Amino acid sequence: MLLIGMVVHIQVYLFVSLQRIVGCVFAEPIKEAFRVASCSDDGHSASARKREKKLRPTTLQFGNIVFQREVGKRVVNVSDSEAMDSRAISCESQPVAAACGIRAIWVTPSNRRKHIASQLLDTVRKSFCVDELERAQLAFSLPTSVGKALASSYSGTGSFLVYKAV
Known part of the structure; x- marks a missing residue:
């Protein structure tokens, strides 16, 4: 794919523990974001926890660099309204100035709840x-339900900033 006149400078931050990458975040410059109207969901519903399966290792490759990662396999029931609406976010209509967007953040499942994110x-x-x-x-690209909980907890408010990644 050829993009003319568009330059995106994504900065990647890695968290290394015992010679392993256990977390990473992708940050990019942005100009505006939208404030979430309200976010009362903690991101950890009972049905979402029930859908979690055992973790299995896989690899993630960037060029010649190969990362070992853990991925949770989930089965989604399309009749479950929670699953259908888990990424729906209601935002205010007026954008606000923002400088930094968090495109993605990831921590290995075995290292979560240790404040690495x-x-x-x-x-x-x-x-x-x-x-x-x-x-x-900090503004977050369309977060998952767990991402909503992280953004809300980290920013100290349910009305954190979101943006649409280019």
Whole structure:
């Protein structure tokens, strides 16, 4: 695919523990984002937890670099309205100025709940721009239900910022 006149500078931050990458975040410069109208979902419904299956290792390859990763296999019941609406987000209509978008964030399942995602986001805030960004100034691309919970918890508000990744 050929893109003319479009340059995206994505910065990748890795969290390494015991010579393994256990987390990563992809951050990019943005100009505007939208504030979520409300976010009361904690991202961990009972039916979502029931759908989780055992983890199986797979590989992720970028050129000559191969990463070992863990992926949870989930079965989604299309009649479940929670699954259908888990990525629906209601936003305010007016955009706000924003500088940093979090396109993706990932932590190995065995290392979750250890504040690795928060440490990665703190590093992005401190090093992405000349001025340190506040927690509430990070915008997230369309998050999953777990991502909504992370964004809400990290920013300290249910009305965190979201943006549409190009």
